[in-house]
Amino acid sequence: MRGAMWDAAIVGAGPAGSTAAALLAARGFKVLLLDRAAFPRPKPCAEYLGPGALSILQRIGFDPPASASRSPICGMRIVAADGTAFEGRFLAPERGIGIRRELLDTALVELAARRGACVLERTTVTDLLLEERRVVVNARTDHHRALTFEARLLIGADGLHSRIAQRLGLAGKPRFKRVAIVSHAQGIELQDGLAEIHLGPDGYLGLAPVGGGLVNVAVVTGAGRPPGMPLEKWFGTVLRGYPEVERQLPEVTFVHRPQAVGPFGIRCLSPVAHRAVLVGDAAEFYDPLTGDGIYAAVRGAELIDRCVSRALEKDALTVRQLSGYRRARNRAFAGKRIVERVVVGTAKRPRFSVLARFFKRHPGAADFLVRLTGHAELGGFNKVLSRTLPAAAPVPGEEGPARGAVCRVGS
Ligand SMILES: Cc1cc2nc3c(=O)[nH]c(=O)nc-3n(C[C@H](O)[C@H](O)[C@H](O)COP(=O)(O)OP(=O)(O)OC[C@H]3O[C@@H](n4cnc5c(N)ncnc54)[C@H](O)[C@@H]3O)c2cc1C
Numbered sequence: 001m002r003g004a005m006w007d008a009a010i011v012g013a014g015p016a017g018s019t020a021a022a023l024l025a026a027r028g029f030k031v032l033l034l035d036r037a038a039f040p041r042p043k044p045c046a047e048y049l050g051p052g053a054l055s056i057l058q059r060i061g062f063d064p065p066a067s068a069s070r071s072p073i074c075g076m077r078i079v080a081a082d083g084t085a086f087e088g089r090f091l092a093p094e095r096g097i098g099i100r101r102e103l104l105d106t107a108l109v110e111l112a113a114r115r116g117a118c119v120l121e122r123t124t125v126t127d128l129l130l131e132e133r134r135v136v137v138n139a140r141t142d143h144h145r146a147l148t149f150e151a152r153l154l155i156g157a158d159g160l161h162s163r164i165a166q167r168l169g170l171a172g173k174p175r176f177k178r179v180a181i182v183s184h185a186q187g188i189e190l191q192d193g194l195a196e197i198h199l200g201p202d203g204y205l206g207l208a209p210v211g212g213g214l215v216n217v218a219v220v221t222g223a224g225r226p227p228g229m230p231l232e233k234w235f236g237t238v239l240r241g242y243p244e245v246e247r248q249l250p251e252v253t254f255v256h257r258p259q260a261v262g263p264f265g266i267r268c269l270s271p272v273a274h275r276a277v278l279v280g281d282a283a284e285f286y287d288p289l290t291g292d293g294i295y296a297a298v299r300g301a302e303l304i305d306r307c308v309s310r311a312l313e314k315d316a317l318t319v320r321q322l323s324g325y326r327r328a329r330n331r332a333f334a335g336k337r338i339v340e341r342v343v344v345g346t347a348k349r350p351r352f353s354v355l356a357r358f359f360k361r362h363p364g365a366a367d368f369l370v371r372l373t374g375h376a377e378l379g380g381f382n383k384v385l386s387r388t389l390p391a392a393a394p395v396p397g398e399e400g401p402a403r404g405a406v407c408r409v410g411s
Helices: 015-026 051-059 101-114 163-167 231-239 243-251 293-314 319-347 352-361 363-375 379-388
Strands: 005-011 031-034 070-073 075-079 085-089 096-099 118-120 123-130 135-141 146-156 179-186 194-200 203-211 214-221 259-261 276-278 406-408
Touching: 005 015, 005 135, 015 031, 015 101, 015 293, 031 101, 031 146, 051 096, 051 293, 070 203, 075 352, 075 363, 085 352, 085 363, 096 101, 101 118, 123 146, 123 163, 146 163, 146 293, 163 276, 179 231, 214 231, 231 243, 293 319, 319 352, 319 363, 352 363
Parallel strands: 005 031, 005 146, 031 118, 075 194, 096 203, 146 276
Antiparallel strands: 070 096, 075 085, 123 135, 123 406, 135 146, 179 214, 179 259, 194 203, 203 214
């Protein structure tokens, strides 16, 4: 493996990295996929896949083992802070699923390996060296063994707070100060086939069935953790702010310790640098309220396959030559960005209860809202927006650090 020149070295084997690896390897490129974790690995997430994400996964041949339990989701029940609740449903046969990230992400890594990518787990990328004709990636294994790889293209798929984006000089700042706490529970009652979102005074709570009688409980809060309070106690305190869930708590068993993650809402300055592209959360993170981060991760990987693979064939990998990927992302995600801002902005307002009563009276409008946030295939809307978007101005830092510079990725 050492000494070989990889066509693409991908840092991060979450949905974005694994999908990009599977697609590029299937085209015959020599692909190296690196992750600091060993799969299955835990990943704090609400574990809801909307129909848009599901259809891409099916398109790329995603096939989790039959033993991987999951739960079909045919819509969303939304509960406003004053208790007004309404439901929106997908149009059959559209549906989503709830599936544990350990299962989903492991199945995607296995797909990448089956398609021919070389997967190295327990390998943390520590340094980058960007040169005119290659990228040198330095890594260390869990056993402190130093490894060096050379690739023609680097794909940063290392998730929220991406070190690769930081070191390429492309990282943006978090837009939301919220953090999330996530666990799995037994004993929570949900309406058949529906996931739930409960809005609270300073955040929201998501409940998604993930199969095997388990419900994913993900609470997002803007209130800071009281000094010295253990995470479990804080989780319980925040949950008690949601009356419908609080009533069920005596019957509920959490099957593992909660995990915390945040803050969110990061969008990089540009997903493109010399011989490097970013994808998934490393490129852009959406507020989990509109879900579909996994959709953005796998759709972004498809865009790499479409826009970057041709550049890779010709070894035409300068910022300008890769800019088709940036334009394709803008076209693909313009609608989603607007929907996220409108939904997150509206849900925070005390008057959301008035809207909730409207949606309760108008089930067709509620279905549309849920399809819009969960489906994410905002095709027509995106096309109109992309025609009206101003031409992208040059982005400071887009060229990344001076070529030949060493970028230290570790903390
Ligand atoms: C609370 C919460 C709830 C969410 N709920 C949903 C939901 O219900 N539905 C949905 O679609 N999305 C949801 N999301 C978003 C979703 O989790 C992300 O959008 C998705 O995981 C992005 O995938 P990714 O591959 O970009 O990154 P990740 O899944 O984060 O994968 C990144 C990988 O990079 C690896 N890595 C990082 N640094 C290095 C390094 N230096 N060297 C080697 N490897 C490295 C990590 O180990 C990790 O495996 C939620 C997010 C949060 C925070």
